[in-house]
Amino acid sequence: MKDNKGIIAKKEENISDWYEQVCLKSNLVEFAVVKGTMVIKPKGYAIWEKIQDYFNEKINKPLGVENAYFPLFIPESFFKKEAEHAEGFSPEVAWLDKSLTKEGERLAIRPTSETIMYDSYSKWIRSYRDLPLKMNQWCNIVRWETNTTKLFLRSREFLWQEGHCVYETEKECEKDTLKVIESYKKLVEDLLAIPVLIGRKTEKEKFAGAKHTYSIEAFMPDGKALQCGTSHNLGQGFAKSFGISFLGRDEKKHLPWQNSWGISTRLIGGMVMTHSDDKGLVLPPKVAKNKVVIIPILFENTKEKVLKKSKEIFKTLKSFNPILDDSEEYSPGYKFSEYELQGIPIRIEIGPKDLEKNEVVIVRRDTKEKTISKVKNTKNTLTKILKKMQEDLFKRAKEEMYSKIVEAKNFKEFEKAVKDKKIIYLNWCNEKSCEEDIKEKTGASSRCIPLGSEKQKVDGNCPMCGKPAKVKIYFSKSY
Amino acid sequence: MKDNKGIIAKKEENISDWYEQVCLKSNLVEFAVVKGTMVIKPKGYAIWEKIQDYFNEKINKPLGVENAYFPLFIPESFFKKEAEHAEGFSPEVAWLDKSLTKEGERLAIRPTSETIMYDSYSKWIRSYRDLPLKMNQWCNIVRWETNTTKLFLRSREFLWQEGHCVYETEKECEKDTLKVIESYKKLVEDLLAIPVLIGRKTEKEKFAGAKHTYSIEAFMPDGKALQCGTSHNLGQGFAKSFGISFLGRDEKKHLPWQNSWGISTRLIGGMVMTHSDDKGLVLPPKVAKNKVVIIPILFENTKEKVLKKSKEIFKTLKSFNPILDDSEEYSPGYKFSEYELQGIPIRIEIGPKDLEKNEVVIVRRDTKEKTISKVKNTKNTLTKILKKMQEDLFKRAKEEMYSKIVEAKNFKEFEKAVKDKKIIYLNWCNEKSCEEDIKEKTGASSRCIPLGSEKQKVDGNCPMCGKPAKVKIYFSKSY
Known part of the structure; x- marks a missing residue:
């Protein structure tokens, strides 16, 4: 405790420094010695375990997805099989030293596992009876980022889950692809209290090799979007490249349909940024390991009595995994600050009066x-307050998100909105060249085409390029 | 189902081929495309998840161990800090391509995480108040083996847990080191029904960098030992090398005491080899996901009635996660063989009679x-039979193990016992040169000095080298 000086940076003034200080000083995570890597400390890892438990329950029985484990190493030739995929991932791949595979080909460390998994799938799938095949793995992923490391948000190694399913029909495939993105939304909103917008990615922003990608997008206090989860309808492209086919009910050979989907430890970063404040970490009660800290107010004459009662109360609160801090080395005020910094959702003060x-x-x-x-x-009171706190955190963040959405009817409005750190909603042409142009001029990128809006009629012209508008879409800067 | 031809090799005749066929055909695991790696299929991974749940419960609350996650990459210089450790692991380390760290040093993929974790520990530990520090991680491990790959038992990548704790006193450290090895014994015997011998490793066989190592040793049907878990008392060597020290209660600087301990997916291989037979996989009921398969015996006239009743029974057995195989494509006899191959612990036959x-x-x-x-x-009957089956599997394996232990009073007896695939118990000199000599002449290595036997008086001379005997010990060939 002694060395902890609290958070020095202000969230409003320098969100980047503030965020790093909160992450480090609340003991969630720290930088590791190898550039771009991090140590996820027990407090941070416990949140990841909560996410794992929550999500396993949503996919194992309800969706019929089974967990498995595929190798860390992928042969170079596998990457090249799906052209778009290869192009998308090549710049970030970490390779093993060539001396390890003198006679063989170069080996990559998985930046994502489509290729290594689908090679197995091509051997496992023979008939429509083998479908649907639904698998998921929880594992580490390596992408050799050259940009500055941001704890949880951008690092060379991170943890994630990746689901990979194969279907007989396009319809089933699309149905599950959507179910998963809805399930991500529920997880992120319900457990981490982060509100998100859900939608389809543009051609430019979709996953390398996918037919289309759905995403959930959270918006951080600095107006930048944080992509929190993606679900890709892969169509039949990978099936073709990896030779996955099945004998159908019609006794003819068919290509199956596939999807893949993932969420990562980046979610923990999004949660920290959304809820925390200048005093430190704020944790949604559902993910806090210790939900309560009890701080007895000790004076010479009443100490014994107060301590005794505090211990009694401590025992009745076991289900909240409480901390009882009865040390006399520090003042109550000091302790208040410390547990605020640490993000314990509830403090109970017990004084003689x-x-x-x-x-x-x-x-x-x-x-x-x-x-x-x-x-x-x-x-009883605690149960109610914790429930209310979880709801309020979500509600407040949701109000903040919606308060940031503005419509832009022309480039000037768009430009101003980007400067004002807004989320911009507009009728848009849906053309790659326009998107690239916007990115270059304003730094903003497309986030998503809101789910359901695809079928709405869109009037008028794209306010950015003047071509006929085709979709409703959100733009903003992003992490 | 159609392609499955059953197990061709015999356990008695060719255990190696038999083992591989059982692993592959029962759908636990398969070889991946990169030499030395494997795909752990859902059925195999579900067993690993059971092991994880079981062990987390034993260490988290009872021992106060917290889960965390440390990076996959370790700088070369870290390896060199502890000389014995470096020497032990260097031959098996997989390195990253140098181009990734042009200006920096070479990066290893973790073959074990002592060095990367203790670098963090050296920053976290300041005072005796920071101790004990008890952490564990579940992760993948890479060791670039050149020997033949054996599914689960020897591969270039595998999954494990590694616990790493730091203590104020030698006594606490040793106490936990022993608690963990006892806890491994309980897990392996209780969950996987594999009996083990527990003991201390010799100087030659201990972990590279440890003061001493405890292990649990299982013995496979071919008489070869399988080391199933190890718990290392690291003494103060790593603390010294990594600059971990703390200000003690006496306000002076001290070196702490450390231990590390691990079990891996190799346990699944041990389980397969111990219990399975020429018909295929035998799974201890506690780790079987589907504990029961219901096979209705269908004849034209009674089909409807039998199916109806089978479905009713199926519903009442939900808690056993049953399979109901009412397909008409295959005969009951074919199905019996198939589910025997797959290791479903119980078959229920439901016929009209x-x-x-x-x-x-x-x-x-x-x-x-x-x-x-x-x-x-x-x-009720199922519950009883499953309980009995779990107990019987363990009992039978335990009897088999003990029936293999023989004493050797001279080299000739020792040599014969090795040839007879026995576990050899003897009074021994405890000298490295003698151990190396035995290994060279017979292929057998020391397994462990049985726990508790260290304090027994040992009479006479070492039957192998003639020097005074000092310990009781087990020798055998090993995986």
């Missing part, structure tokens, strides 16, 4: 709101 | 033992 009235003081980490509760009601 | 008597036939995979049960008692 409170106990005279048979009460405790309950303080919420996010709003600092105080609730006086009778000792015997503590558990 | 059984139903007339309100009965079903329950068949155990391991013994083929048949039990007639009233339909209404099926669930």
